[in-house]
Amino acid sequence: MRDxxxxxxxxxxxxHDCNISGILADEMGLGxxxxxxxxxxxxxxxxxxSGPHLVIVPKSTLGNWVKEFNRWCPAFKVLRLQxxxxxxxxxxxxxxxxxxxxxxxxSYEVVIIERAALRKFSW
Numbered sequence: 001m002r003d004x005x006x007x008x009x010x011x012x013x014x015x016h017d018c019n020i021s022g023i024l025a026d027e028m029g030l031g032x033x034x035x036x037x038x039x040x041x042x043x044x045x046x047x048x049x050s051g052p053h054l055v056i057v058p059k060s061t062l063g064n065w066v067k068e069f070n071r072w073c074p075a076f077k078v079l080r081l082q083x084x085x086x087x088x089x090x091x092x093x094x095x096x097x098x099x100x101x102x103x104x105x106x107s108y109e110v111v112i113i114e115r116a117a118l119r120k121f122s123w
Contacts, residue, residue, distance in 0.1 A: 001031070001033065001034065001036075004030070004031075005031040005034060005035050005038075008024055008031075008032075008035045008112060009039060009042070011026070011036045012035065012036075012039045013039065013042060013060075016039070016043070016082070024036065033065060034068070034072065035066050035070060036055065036081065036106070037069055037072050037073050038072075040053050040073070040076070040102075040103065041072075041073045041075075041076075041108050044075070044076070044102070050102050051076075051101070051102040051103060052099065052101065052102065052103070052104060052121055052122075052123060053102065053103045053104070054103075054106070054111075054118065054123040055103055055104065055105045055123065056097060056107065056108055056111055057105060057106075057107065057108075058108075059082070059107040059109065061074050062080060062082055062105060062106070062107060063080075063100065065105045066078055066080050066105055067104060069105070075102075075103050076102040076103050077100065077101045077103075078101065078102070078103045078104075078105055079091070079095050079096065079101040079103070079104045079105070080105050080106070080108035081095075081096065081104050081105070081110055081114065082107065082110060088110065088113070088114060092114060092117045096117060096118075097117070097120075099121075104118075
């Protein structure tokens with residue numbers, strides 16, 4: 001990782017230690033995805049916090065986030081919660097409720113639609 005990415009990762013770890021939420025916001029292409037995945041990997045490896053984690057991203061970037069999780073942290077089982085109503089219902093029933101994943105990657109729109117199911121978890 002580059003110095004500025006490590007700086008962002010350290011900032012996120014500090015926020016986590018202080019029980020404060022934060023958002024990485026900078027120009028595109030500076031590594032927010034990598035910093036976020038690195039934070040979750042750090043929590044899993046150094047703090048034994050393996051999830052579940054909820055990652056909410058723009059719909060257009062869902063596929064990329066799943067690909068990056070698989071590339072940089074293949075130890076995580078990632079659930080991509082997206083699709084038409086019938087597919088989401090199946091995913092919620094068979095995958096989400098099983099709890100057999102570390103990370104759920106979805107969009108804000110799906111969070112709103114599936115909020116009843118998502119509320120059942122301590123993210």
